[in-house]
Amino acid sequence: MKKLICAKEVEALEKQGQKVMYIDDNTLITPSAKDAAAACGIEFSTEAPPAPTPQACNSAAAPAAAPAAPAQNGIDSELIYKALTALMEKGALGDVLQQIGCEQPYIAEKDPDGLVKLVRGNTAKWDVLDTGNPADKVFYNELIGADDGSSMNAGFMTIENCSFPWDVACEEIYYVVDGTLTVEKDGKVYTAHPGDALFFQNGAKLTFGSPDKVKVFYATH
Structure with a gap:
């Protein structure tokens, strides 16, 4: 059974002071969870968690961190960071990256305060959702997530003539846009x-599928 990791689980781990999230091969990680992990400095590992080790008494103090190296050739990383942050706050970072050839998952507009975001849905790129079966035709694109300061994740998913197990690890809502969605419990x-909506509680063990091709809008929290 697949387990979905959302940004909320990563943020909870960060509050506990942990830097490694241990997962297995049956774990699906949303793009917003990956972004949240990168922002928090958390790594995903498929290795077994290490056994706790006793703390030594009177251990020597850790050496002080070395001072940051001065900028070389006139390039200041802190200045670059501030410039990129300013562009992001104005909603212009996506346009700049697109102009210099960086691939973007979609085209979006934001107001200067970051309180409004408009995603051009027809520009969104689809990613493969790993169900454990390479023959399954399941794709998704995540449009809203932790990068937007949101506690929710939202996007679209398509399923074509297949079914797969799905473990719900947070609260999930699905709205059927086109086609037929089947959910077995x-x-x-x-x-x-089309027009129907479904809600799943954390902990539900389901089987998603479609006898044709379904497109759904989803939101998780």
């Missing part, structure tokens, strides 16, 4: 059509 199948 404990042998009962729920069939959703």
Whole structure:
């Protein structure tokens, strides 16, 4: 069964002072969770968690950190960081990156305060959702996440003529845009059509599928 890791789980781990999140091969990590991990300095590891070790008494104090190296050739990393941050706050960073050839997941507009974000849905690039079966045709694009200062993640997902197990690790809402979505729990199948919405609580063990090709909008928290 697949387990979904959202940005909320990463942020909770960061509050505990942890720097490594241990996962297995059945774990799916959302893009916003990866972004949150990068921002918090948290790494994902498939290795077994290390056993706790006793703390030595009277250990020597750690050496002081070396002072930051001065900028070379007139390039100041702190100045670059401030410039990029200013562009991001004005909603212009995406346009700049696009102009210099960096691939963007979608084109979006933001107001100067960052309180409004408009995503051009027809520009969004689709990523493969790893269900554990290479033959499955499941794709998604995440449009809203931790980078927007949001505690929710939202985007679109498509499923074409396949089914796969799904473990819910947070609260999830799905709205069917096109096609037919089937959700099985404990042998009962729920069939959703365009205009229908579904809500799943944390801990639900489900099977997602579609007899045709379904497109859904999702939001997780």
